[in-house]
Amino acid sequence: MTEVLRRGRASLAFSFFAQGAAFALLVTRIPAIQNRYEVSDALLPVFLAAVPILAGVGSVSTEQLVKRIPPSRVLRWSQPVVLLALLGVGAGRGMAELGVALAVFGLAVGALDASMNMLGVSLQRSYGRSIMLSFHAVYSLGGIVGASLAWVGAHWHLALWVSYLPVVAVLLPAALVGSRWYVDGGTEDGKAEDGKAAVAESGGGGTGVVFKVLLPLCLVMTFAYIGDSTVSNWSAKYLQDVLGSSEQLATVPYNVYMVTTLLGRAIGDFGVRRFGAAAVVRLGALVAAAGFAVVAVAPGAWVGMLGFTLVGLGLCVLVPQTFAAAGRLFPGASDAAIARLNIFNYVGFLIGSPLVGALGDAWTYRGAMVVPMVLVLVTLVYARSFAAQPDRYGGGHERPRTADVGRGSNGL
Numbered sequence: 001m002t003e004v005l006r007r008g009r010a011s012l013a014f015s016f017f018a019q020g021a022a023f024a025l026l027v028t029r030i031p032a033i034q035n036r037y038e039v040s041d042a043l044l045p046v047f048l049a050a051v052p053i054l055a056g057v058g059s060v061s062t063e064q065l066v067k068r069i070p071p072s073r074v075l076r077w078s079q080p081v082v083l084l085a086l087l088g089v090g091a092g093r094g095m096a097e098l099g100v101a102l103a104v105f106g107l108a109v110g111a112l113d114a115s116m117n118m119l120g121v122s123l124q125r126s127y128g129r130s131i132m133l134s135f136h137a138v139y140s141l142g143g144i145v146g147a148s149l150a151w152v153g154a155h156w157h158l159a160l161w162v163s164y165l166p167v168v169a170v171l172l173p174a175a176l177v178g179s180r181w182y183v184d185g186g187t188e189d190g191k192a193e194d195g196k197a198a199v200a201e202s203g204g205g206g207t208g209v210v211f212k213v214l215l216p217l218c219l220v221m222t223f224a225y226i227g228d229s230t231v232s233n234w235s236a237k238y239l240q241d242v243l244g245s246s247e248q249l250a251t252v253p254y255n256v257y258m259v260t261t262l263l264g265r266a267i268g269d270f271g272v273r274r275f276g277a278a279a280v281v282r283l284g285a286l287v288a289a290a291g292f293a294v295v296a297v298a299p300g301a302w303v304g305m306l307g308f309t310l311v312g313l314g315l316c317v318l319v320p321q322t323f324a325a326a327g328r329l330f331p332g333a334s335d336a337a338i339a340r341l342n343i344f345n346y347v348g349f350l351i352g353s354p355l356v357g358a359l360g361d362a363w364t365y366r367g368a369m370v371v372p373m374v375l376v377l378v379t380l381v382y383a384r385s386f387a388a389q390p391d392r393y394g395g396g397h398e399r400p401r402t403a404d405v406g407r408g409s410n411g412l
Contacts, residue, residue, distance in 0.1 A: 004181075004183060005123065005126060005127065005183060007181035007183075008119075008123055008181055008182060008183030009123055009127075009131065009183075010178075010181070011178035011179065011180070011181040011182055012116065012119050012120060012123065012135060012182060012183075013134070013135055013138045014138075014174065014175065014178045015075060015079060015116055015175060015178065015179075016116060016120075016135045016136065016138045016139040016142065017138045017139065017141060017142035017145075018079060018083070018142060018171045018174070018175050019079070019082065019109075019112060019113070019116065019139060019142065020138070020139035020140060020141065020142025020143040020144075020145075020146060021142040021143065021145050021146035021149070021167065021171065022082055022083055022086050022142075022146065022167075022171070023109070023143065023146070024142070024143040024144075024145075024146030024147045024150065025086060025146045025147075025149060025150050025163070025164060025167060026086055026089065026105070027232070028146070028147050028150040028151075029150050029153070029154070029160060029163070030044075030048070032153075032154065032160055033089060033090075033098070033160065036160060037092070037094070037095050037098045038095075039095065039098070047098070047099070047102055049350060050099075050102060050103065050106060051102055051105060051106040051109075052106065052346035052349045052350050053106070053346070053350070054103055054106030054107045054110065055106045055107070055109050055110035055113070055345075055346050056110060056343045056346045056347070057106075057107060057110060058078075058106065058107040058108060058109065058110020058111040058112075058114070059110040059111070059113065059114045059339050059340075059342040059343050059346075060110075060339065060340075060343065061107075061110070061111065062074055062110065062111045062114040062115055062339050063114070063335070063336050063339035063340065065111070066115070066118065066335045066336075066339070070184040071114075071115040071118040071119050071122075071184060071335060072115070072119060072179070072182035072183070072184045074111055074114075074115040075111075075112060075115040075116055075119065075179065075182065076176070076179040076182065078108045078109075078111040078112040078115065079108075079112055079175045079179075080172050080175065080176060081104065081108040082105060082108045082109050082112055083167075083168045083171055083172045083175070084168065084172070085101050085102075085104040085105035085108060086101075086105060086164055086168065087161065087164050087165060087168045088100070088101035088104070088105075089101045089102060089105065089160070089164075090159070090160030090161035090162075090163065090164040090165075091160075091161040091164075110342070110346070113342050113345065114338060114339045114342045116135075117323045117338050117342065118334065118335045118338050118339070119182060119183070119184070120132050120135045120323065121323055121324060121326070121327035121334050121338060122183070122184065122327075122334070123183060124324060124327070125327060125331070125334075126183070129269075129273055130268075130269040130272035130273050130277070130324065131269055132269070132320040132321065132323060132324045133265045133266075133268035133269045133272070133316075133317065133320045133321070134265070134266070134269055135320070136265050136316070136319065136320040137261075137262055137265030137266045137268075140258055140261045140262035140265060140316070141262055143258050144255075144258050144259065144262065146167075147255070147258065149163065149167060150163065211340065213329060213330075214326065214329070214330075214337055214340060214341060216382035216385045217322050217325055217326055217329070217341055217382070217385055218340075218341055218343075218344045219344075219378070219382060220281075220318060220322050220379050220382055220385075221318075221319065221322050221341055221344040221345055221347075221348060222344045222347050222348040222351070223318075223348065223372075223375040223376055223378060223379055224315055224318040224319050224322070224348065224376070224379075225319070225344070225345055225346075225347070225348025225349050225352060226348045226351055226352035226355065226371075226372050226375055227288060227292070227311065227315050227352070227372040227375070227376050228315055228348070228349075228352070229348065229349050229351075229352030229353045229356075230292075230352050230353070230356050230369070230372045231253070231254065231257050231308055231311055231312070231315075232254060232257075233352070233353040233356070233357075234353070234356050234357070234360075234365070234368075235250075235253040235254050235257065235308050236250040236251055236253065236254065237250070237365075238295070238304065238365055238369075239252075239253060239301050239304050239305070241365070242304075242365050242366065243298060243300055243301045243304045244300070244301065245301035245304075249301055250301075252305060253304070253305050253308040253309075254308075256305060256308065256309050256312070257308050257309070257311065257312040258312070259312075260309050260312035260313045260316065261312045261313075261315070261316035262316075263313075264284075264312065264313045264314075264316035264317060265316050265317070265320065268280060268316065268317045268320070271283075271317075272321070276387065277321050277324065277325065277386040277387065278383045278384060278386040278387045280317050280321065281317065281318060281321050281379065281383050281386045282379075282380055282383045283314075283317075284313075284314045284315065284316070284317040284318055284321075285314065285318070285376050285377060285379040285380050285383070286314065286377075286380075287310055287313050287314030288310070288311050288313075288314025288315045288318075288373075288376045289314070289373045289374075289376045289377045290310055290314070291307045291308065291309070291310030291311035291312075291313070291314060292307065292311055292369050292370070292372055292373035292376065293307070293370075293373055294306060294307030294310060295307035295308060295311070295369050296366050296367070296369040296370055296373070297366070314376070315376070318379065319345070321386055322341065322386075323338055323341065323342075325385055325386045326338050326341045329385070352372070355368075355371065356368045356369075356371065356372070359371060
């Protein structure tokens, strides 16, 4: 059984890596995509907003799917669809084809994100110790690799499909082979229990009550992604326009941000095991808020980069621990909780960039950086939701029984 868990963890980690690379290859080549399809500046935000909106739809649909099939099957087939849709974005010839490819990408990525984190929470329960941050660390590594490959494609002026094809050709078959070792916590016939029964078993008593209990984690997820989208969308402009850096230097903060998220997540699980999830989340929120404060008052580009580095070190622990906390809060309905929580990933992404841009135009960009700082600090109010929860059977904290694997799609 230990070997089963190890293979399951390795195969799921590769899935996180592949998704990180695919997403980075999409978002870092947006200017090239816009040029290829001659998308106007007015129409581009519509295309970009459609992806997270459809991803939210995909996440909601996954909640219903896993009542009938195990999350591993959803992940097994959604990941190839994401990769093929990425190739479609690069190979299309008209705006209609771009719209279809992005729509498919968005729907599939919602199912992919939800099912990956469902399996991660289930594996963490079986391991009996914190491992969720390690999966998201591998996602960050995939993002770094994908962004680097995107830079190579842009530097050599390669066509989009030429940049994407080798990546898809390597990742797609590898993901399909690795999917053989995904580990579900499902029923013996591989199907999930009835959703209402699972919710009742977890003590939620109904959809409304579950959402009320889940709401603090939903807010934390939203605030974390508002902070993340602020860095990804505005760090370069902030350094160049506000802090007076060169165009070349302005590209550095996001790369440093990705590296620091990788480092923070690589060691974060040890902190959770030693001090507890609530303490790690509180520390992460404080560090991220301090980073935004440094950015807001930075006298020059290098101090600004230090601030964005601190933001990365702080924010990197929040999202993985939010998924893990949802699994602890609803041990009998963790799949449903994670699918609903995952929607707020996209809510934060949709809100963050326009919010900072609007505040920057109407006020100042220095002042705009105070908003994600305050929102991240609000996380401290909800930190108690990250504490280990007693299970519904009076057994203490999480139930670290490897024998649970393979007996219930919700890990029971």
